[in-house]
Amino acid sequence: MRSTVQVAARRLREAGSALYEAARQTHAARLAIVAARLRSGTPLVAILVAATLIACLSLAWSAGRGVHGALLPASPTGIGATIAGLIAGVAVLELAAAFAVTLMTAGLRLAYDTGRHRVLALLVIASVLALLGTGWRLWETGPAALAGAALPVLGTAGLVMLTAWFERAYLRPAYPGFRDFWVDVVDARHFLMRSAHGE
16 A cells, blocks of 8 residues: 555656646746746846836736636536637747747847947837837826726836946946946857757
8 A cells, every 4th residue: 555655646746747847848937946046136127128028927817817718508517618718828828938948039139230229219209119119009098997007107218228228238347237248248148049958
């Protein structure tokens, strides 16, 4: 009896370890790892990566809830609708996270090719457009729908903060936190490539 329990416990541990390793290989987990590893060196970038992950989780939750709500009337027990919702949510989370990692890689490549002054100009333009778009949305949104505008507002605030931090960190040598732009871009590209291969 004891040997049977030990075998079952060992198999459960092995299954748990396999699920954990599989979860670590997902793009969502890699975003979380990137945010955790960057929190001490570049905390603002880590916060933005974490915000990107939260946005991916929000999309996944919305997709999963939509699928669950659509299939619930046809599911007598609700189990099938719940499973379908979970599968849809996980699939959307992974696709959104993979897209985010691809965008980050492309952004770093663009930064390397264009240089810090042009990157700052692009960030300023993006911040202005985001502020205008968010302001227009808030103007058109009724009080009952303000909760739905929280994510765009947070995203716009993060972009403005990133622009201000970038200008100080890479274009003001007198700033105490002044950094080498090219070194940071190369290091970030290598870090993302290692993360993409699960290292």
